[in-house]
Amino acid sequence: MTISRTILICSGKGGVGKTTLTANLGIALSRQGARTVVLDADFGLRNLDLLLGLENRIVYTAQEVLAETCRLDQALVKHKQEPNLALLPAGNPRMLEWLKPEDMQAIVGMLSERFDYVLIDCPAGIEDGFKNAAAAAKEAIVITTPEVSAVRDADRVIGLLNTRGVTPVQLVLNRVRPRMMANQEMLAVDDVTDILALPLLGLVLEDEQVIVSTNRGEPLTLNGSASPAARAYTNIARRLQGEDVPLMDPAREGRTGLRAKVRRMMQTKIF
Amino acid sequence: MTLQDLLDRILGRQPASATTARERLQLVLAHDRSDLSPEQLDQMRREIFEVVAKYVDVDLEEGDVTLETEDRVTALVANLPIRRSMASSKPGG
Numbered sequence: 001m002t003i004s005r006t007i008l009i010c011s012g013k014g015g016v017g018k019t020t021l022t023a024n025l026g027i028a029l030s031r032q033g034a035r036t037v038v039l040d041a042d043f044g045l046r047n048l049d050l051l052l053g054l055e056n057r058i059v060y061t062a063q064e065v066l067a068e069t070c071r072l073d074q075a076l077v078k079h080k081q082e083p084n085l086a087l088l089p090a091g092n093p094r095m096l097e098w099l100k101p102e103d104m105q106a107i108v109g110m111l112s113e114r115f116d117y118v119l120i121d122c123p124a125g126i127e128d129g130f131k132n133a134a135a136a137a138k139e140a141i142v143i144t145t146p147e148v149s150a151v152r153d154a155d156r157v158i159g160l161l162n163t164r165g166v167t168p169v170q171l172v173l174n175r176v177r178p179r180m181m182a183n184q185e186m187l188a189v190d191d192v193t194d195i196l197a198l199p200l201l202g203l204v205l206e207d208e209q210v211i212v213s214t215n216r217g218e219p220l221t222l223n224g225s226a227s228p229a230a231r232a233y234t235n236i237a238r239r240l241q242g243e244d245v246p247l248m249d250p251a252r253e254g255r256t257g258l259r260a261k262v263r264r265m266m267q268t269k270i271f
Numbered sequence: 272m273t274l275q276d277l278l279d280r281i282l283g284r285q286p287a288s289a290t291t292a293r294e295r296l297q298l299v300l301a302h303d304r305s306d307l308s309p310e311q312l313d314q315m316r317r318e319i320f321e322v323v324a325k326y327v328d329v330d331l332e333e334g335d336v337t338l339e340t341e342d343r344v345t346a347l348v349a350n351l352p353i354r355r356s357m358a359s360s361k362p363g364g
Binding site for chain 1: 273274275277278287288289290292293295296297299300303304343
């Protein structure tokens with residue numbers, strides 16, 4: 001029997017791409033044959049159902065499972081095209097106060113008996129919502145963007161994960177704009193990994209297709225899209241599974257032609 | 272320093288914003304990680320100066336106490352140039 005992995009997907013700051021990563025990673029892992037469940041721990045403002053196109057199929061939540069008013073398999077929402085993937089909302093937006101860290105541990109305990117991967121979509125912030133979501137996490141993926149506010153908030157979250165003994169904690173850098181990085185108008189990949197001192201699990205380029213896919217409720221990884229973000233998410237899933245997939249080099253993508261050569265020369269250290 | 276930095280300096284231009292972002296982040300994270308407000312750091316700096324000044328004659332103009340951070344380890348770095356030892360002039364010492 002394989003050992004189940006429980007991975008918290010968190011960022012501190014809101015709107016940096018936690019839920020999009022959870023949805024795409026869930027689909028990608030299922031497509032690679034892993035039984036995967038995505039748990040929406042952000043039940044106050046849940047959105048994972050919407051990104052997966054499952055918003056009309058939720059009947060029960062983890063709350064009813066724990067109260068024993070339904071069975072676990074009744075609450076799990078199976079994805080139509082990807083039978084390996086299931087969604088479980090942690091709770092109902094109308095009931096904001098039921099979930100405690102012990103509840104989270106209980107539900108993750110049940111899920112890990114049936115799934116290879118339990119991905120927990122963490123709410124923004126570092127208060128109770130985060131603490132509940134993190135209660136059952138063994139490992140974590142911190143997602144951030146190359147912006148000062150997002151990196152600062154990620155740092156706070158990493159500090160909290162470290163004190164909880166969550167390991168490994170890996171980094172996904174989202175919304176990378178190669179051209180801006182090449183022009184030194186965006187924090188470089190090395191800047192972010194040096195400051196946060198985390199191993200880099202993946203880089204996701206800024207990609208308009210992400211918005212198109214959320215409009216449709218079909219994650220990019222679902223239909224084998226060749227868009228840059230789709231490839232990035234698929235590669236992140238492969239790396240999670242232990243495959244050695246080289247990281248994309250945004251500097252190379254952003255720099256071509258003579259102007260780029262001059263720009264590169266200007267960045268050579270002279271003293 | 273890179274060629275670009277040198278050119279920026281000669282032309283009196285602002286450095287690229289990524290450099291500014293990195294420097295501002297490093298400073299704010301040093302404070303976040305140590306859980307010290309700038310006021311508290313200032314207070315501590317003054318007290319450290321007072322204690323050190325009891326033993327040696329330090330150059331307060333040149334001296335500095337800062338938080339520096341690398342690989343998630345934050346260190347308190349005190350750089351206090353000493354003018355001369357006060358041991359000889361210490362009363363009863």
